[in-house]
Amino acid sequence: MKRERKLGKGVCVIGAGMPKFGMFNDRDSKDLFAEAFKGCIGSVDKGIDPKDIDAVYVGNATNDFFVHQAHWGPIIADVIGHVPKPITRTEGACASSSQAFREACFAIASGFYDVVLAGGVEEMSKLSTEEATEGLAIFSFPDELKHGFTFPSLYGTRAVSYSEKYGAKWEDLWDLTIKSHNNAALNPKAQFNASIRDIMNTRIERAKAKGQPVPEWRDEKEALGDPSFNPLIAWPMHLFDCCPMSDGASAVLLASEEIAREFTDNPLHVIGLGQGSGTSLSLSEDLCSLEGVVYAAKEAYGMSGLGPEDVDFCEVHDCFSIAEVIATEDLGFFKRGEGYKAQKEGITARDGSKPINTSGGLKCKGHPVGATGTAQIYEIWKQLRGEAGERQIPNPNIRIAGTHNVGGHGGTCTFTLFERR
């Protein structure tokens, strides 16, 4: 980068909405986005007429072949009454709606539009988990697809490499999984709205009711070490290291800084934008880092004038437990090889000094891939406004938040910084 990236015009988030993530037989992408949109419009403190929305960006990755329907831009425009105004779909695999958000920022900062909606939607439950896992593999690189990699195995490879290099063991990731579930248990919009302890209790009750042998786990870690509770998926990624297949949608509303206070007295200012790209495993120097994230962080920190130490809390892309560890190191929150120790020490817990994934993360909140980016923004919007309910970060001084989103296993990487003023 020759110079620091700056926007010529400030941009703010003035609203955010999302329905609960999950697997829904009775709702499709149109229904889910309509709910996200309604929630988003309803969240604008001083109200807004949807007619004031100049343009829309929507992220989606898999609907083309998962539900055999492409060209979602105009379908979504129709659902929210936006026709004939412009809508653009972005696709960066699991980072699709972070790209939508970024384009919305550019469209406003360019001076062309005043009010822009950014969101995402994905409908993954209409296929079996096996079909969907195979379908998602086309978002990896051609050489990986050719050799039969799926995402659990791609991240498993990264985890093995991390373990080799830094000595972390599979068991070291359990603290992180327990933390994600503890947060998700307090998040009514999470697909897995339950702690590991809750899930253990459900299994015990079920065994009792069926007259089966009752598991005797002394604590969460003993359950996570039991293959009947936590089976292997792709070494060393076990079931509780992996995010689920999900249906979901999310949407956030943006306005130029100049007019944001017409809509709310508490806008979130977009203070850092960053995006980078990466290559396949075979071309990567270091499997324990995503070069696109490092680049995105450089852009975002550069624009904000801040560093990792200034970020009060962050939603990171934890499609697999190891991804959260690598993310927190790539973003500079922890030293190389030390990210996996952070949760052990309680640093990334809700009441720690650097809360990570207070929503429960992709692992527990769910990961409808195209909807994840703006759903992360929904979480930090709620937290920075003190509206996160039971999962509210107890520190009342939080002011700067980040969202980190990864498409593929590093092909597309975004990092965005927000400030409450």
Add this chain to the structure above:
Amino acid sequence: MKRERKLGKGVCVIGAGMPKFGMFNDRDSKDLFAEAFKGCIGSVDKGIDPKDIDAVYVGNATNDFFVHQAHWGPIIADVIGHVPKPITRTEGACASSSQAFREACFAIASGFYDVVLAGGVEEMSKLSTEEATEGLAIFSFPDELKHGFTFPSLYGTRAVSYSEKYGAKWEDLWDLTIKSHNNAALNPKAQFNASIRDIMNTRIERAKAKGQPVPEWRDEKEALGDPSFNPLIAWPMHLFDCCPMSDGASAVLLASEEIAREFTDNPLHVIGLGQGSGTSLSLSEDLCSLEGVVYAAKEAYGMSGLGPEDVDFCEVHDCFSIAEVIATEDLGFFKRGEGYKAQKEGITARDGSKPINTSGGLKCKGHPVGATGTAQIYEIWKQLRGEAGERQIPNPNIRIAGTHNVGGHGGTCTFTLFERR
């Protein structure tokens, strides 16, 4: 629209490249984009180091399921040596790379980036025409897909409605087809680099060589009226009313106005940006107009301060012959119901007062859907610089050009205006 759309910062095109469109067994999307990129970089008058490219946008529509590989952003980034810098894929069906171009403009006008590449790529020949036609249908609206519409039938329906309303006959579209082929015969990059007369002669020679009955067509129109030459596809769209399946790529390079002259003394200034959306046939008021195009035109004319009369020539989206007629009316070049007469009167010919599709258009140049938008910009770049060779518009005073691109049959619509100063 509450106010006129303006960019806070000027944006220029400083280079453009595309390989010949066609159907290629020996080259894939990566190869084609690499060629477009090389041509684009090579076209920059004063040279440019690819390292100076800050970001890339790439349009693609069908590769996810046509070649079973998604997430093309990072693949393209790798091909052109752009990793770890950002790349974003846009998808608006056949308007995908016009959206890429538009986002590139916003990214520069926002002040964030200085030099951005926009392009598109599509690889359609790996499927049979039947499979591809069915595959493309998922870019129509859900109600249309459900009832078995394909694109020839969707545009056929619009043509029937146009005929009902304005009295045009199928035969009235022949002048337009002849004109497109006349232009394409002079375009070495066109998939069908041949006039109707050339194609007739080839058929006659082939019949003679095989000892078959030799067709006795007195002129092009007699050939176009002969079902053995021009069979019906979906009434009233016949073979020569329809664009082909194509493989291809195209790329253009953009820079902020402030620095454009470091790269060329003849940049093209982006003076009008417009985009709109539309709904399915069943929800449309008027099948003889695309409401998204009307909206896009309003935005683009509004930004430029110009009107249709100021546009010296234009590339319009003629996936089917009727689409060119409707486009020229929606853009305000001709009155409603009179667009089909324009070519009859020679107005839209290369030497007419409003040349349309000097490249041969989608019909003859080919239509690798994701590559079409920036390929249209390649054409007006060559024309406005006087570098269009044999197909150069004879009027030396051309200064303002337009590009009009449609995704689906009107779901996504763009219109962009350029000026040579």
